[in-house]
Amino acid sequence: MTSTFESVADVVERFAAQGYIADRRLATTVYLLCRLGKPVLLEGPAGVGKTEMSKALANATGRRLLRLQCYEGQDESRALYDWDYGKQLLYTQMLREKIGEIVADAPDLATAVTRIGDQDSVFFSDRFLAPRPVLEAIRSTEPTVLLVDEIDRADEALEAVLLECLAEYQVSVPEIGTYTASVLPYVVLTSNSTRDLSAALKRRCLHLFLDYPDAERELEIVRSKHTGLPDALAVQLVGVVRELRGLGLRKNPGISETVDWARALAVLGAEELDAQLLAETVNVVLKYERDLQRALEVLPRLALGQHDDDRYEHPPFEDEPDGRAVRAAMDQPGRHEIGYRLPADAGERPRSGAGQGQRAFSAAVRRRTRQQR
Ligand SMILES: Nc1ncnc2c1ncn2[C@@H]1O[C@H](COP(=O)(O)OP(=O)(O)O)[C@@H](O)[C@H]1O
Ligand SMILES: [Mg+2]
Known part of the structure; x- marks a missing residue:
């Protein structure tokens, strides 16, 4: 397998071989990603194939996929690297005698602590480093695809840290050096656009808004999944799903929901998509009660192929979050050590310019102390 793509068409073809149907715009972005060595930022609603795209990219290029799933409250020790506390403690226990020798003739506690401190570098070395996906991708000697999934769930500070690493393809470990x-x-x-991302991140990346596919491509995807649903019904079903997406639902059905619905209908042996059958199975794709109610009102018309007349009649639900507000609320100060605002719990944490190593190590000690209480 050749690892780089020869052309945009080559991307389309090799993605298709992996079961991923890419349109020209997406394929062009992927081609540029590989050629320019720039990260790609895919934004769009859930279920349009963002995560799947990275898997297809890894498979099509024979690269190993490393995935960093972002979540609220995540910090660098989960994203970049951490120290293997367990191993550090095991080593200190096994080396107890040796450590004893070092401090044996120390006249006082302060001297003993200094002597132990002089040995820091042994314990904050490569041997005790626990790389997380970002550092793993940077250090890997074999080619990888690094997927930073749902970065909008992490907060702005982690976003900035990631940006820094990805801009230079570097990770600094204060105790060891820069990889x-x-x-x-x-x-x-x-x-998934639950909040706005920073302009710096967008600038740094090839940005692509991935929306629901057009009917033709969605049908192609459904066909490629061999759902067992007769083709004429698949055509109709794709039309129905597209109409549902126009209703301003709280959670629009994604591509996987269309595929799931097709599979469900096939299993039920559907021969035609009448209003009753659609109503009986629409819960496969809609997961909120009010979305379901809304859909049930219009399904009789959709089943008759009367599309469009009901579109946008209802305004979107009003509890749609405002991206900027959500972002501001998530960005609590103090969850990141280096270069960010002082934490609310400054009293509890070791601050004095502590590098990640000390932070992680003392966190482990704190955990142990708590457990022993
Ligand atoms: N272009 C595509 N070609 C084939 N399957 C797709 C495509 N886009 C989405 N899918 C299907 O939809 C599912 C959901 O996609 P996913 O990547 O998880 O969505 P997202 O990450 O955007 O929420 C995938 O598991 C895949 O089966
Ligand atoms: Mg996803």
């Missing part, structure tokens, strides 16, 4: 990628990973970031 620089020898083989550039293909980096894909995804966002």
Whole structure:
């Protein structure tokens, strides 16, 4: 398998071989990602194939996929690297005698502590480093695809840290030094747009808004999944799903829901899509009661092929979150050590310019102390 793509058409073809139907715009972005070595940022609603795209990219290029799933409250020790506390403690226990020798003739506690401190570098070395996906991708000597999935769930501070690493393809570990990628990973970031991302991140990336596919491509995807649903019904079903997406529902059905619905109908042996059958199975794709109610009102018309007349009649639900507000609320100060605002719990944490190593190590000690209480 050749690892780079020869052309945009080559991307389309090799993605299709992996079961991923890419349109020209997406394929062009992927081609540029590989050629320019720039990260790609895919934004769009849930279920349009953002995560799947990275898997297809990894498979099509024979690269190993490293995935960082973002979540609220995540910090660098989950994203970049951490220290293997367990191993550090095991080593200190096994080396107890040796450590005893070092401090044996220390006249006082302060001297003993200094002597132990002089040995820090042994315990904050490569041997005790626990790389997380970002550092793993940077250090890997074999080519990788790094997927930073749903970055909008993480907060702004982690976003900035990631940006810094991805801009230079570097991760700095204060106790060891800076790791620089020898083989550039293909980096894909995804966002479900629950909040705005920073302009800096967008500038740094090839940005692509991935929306629901057009009817033709969605049908192609459904066909490619061999759902067992007769083709004429698949055509009709794709039309129905597209109409549902126009209703301003709280959670629009994604591509996987269309495929699931097709599979469900096939299992039920559907021969035609009448209003009753659609109503009996629409819960496969809609997961909120009020979405369901809304859909049930219009399904009789959709089943008759009367599309469009009901579109946008209802305004979207009003509790749609405002991206900026959500982002501001998530960005609590103090969850990141380096260069960010002082934490609310400053009293509890070791601050004095502590590098990640000390932070992680003392966190482990704190955990142990708590457990022993
Ligand atoms: N272009 C596509 N070609 C084939 N299958 C797709 C495509 N887009 C989405 N899918 C299907 O939809 C599912 C959901 O896609 P996913 O990547 O999880 O969505 P997202 O990450 O955007 O929420 C995938 O598991 C895949 O089966
Ligand atoms: Mg996803």
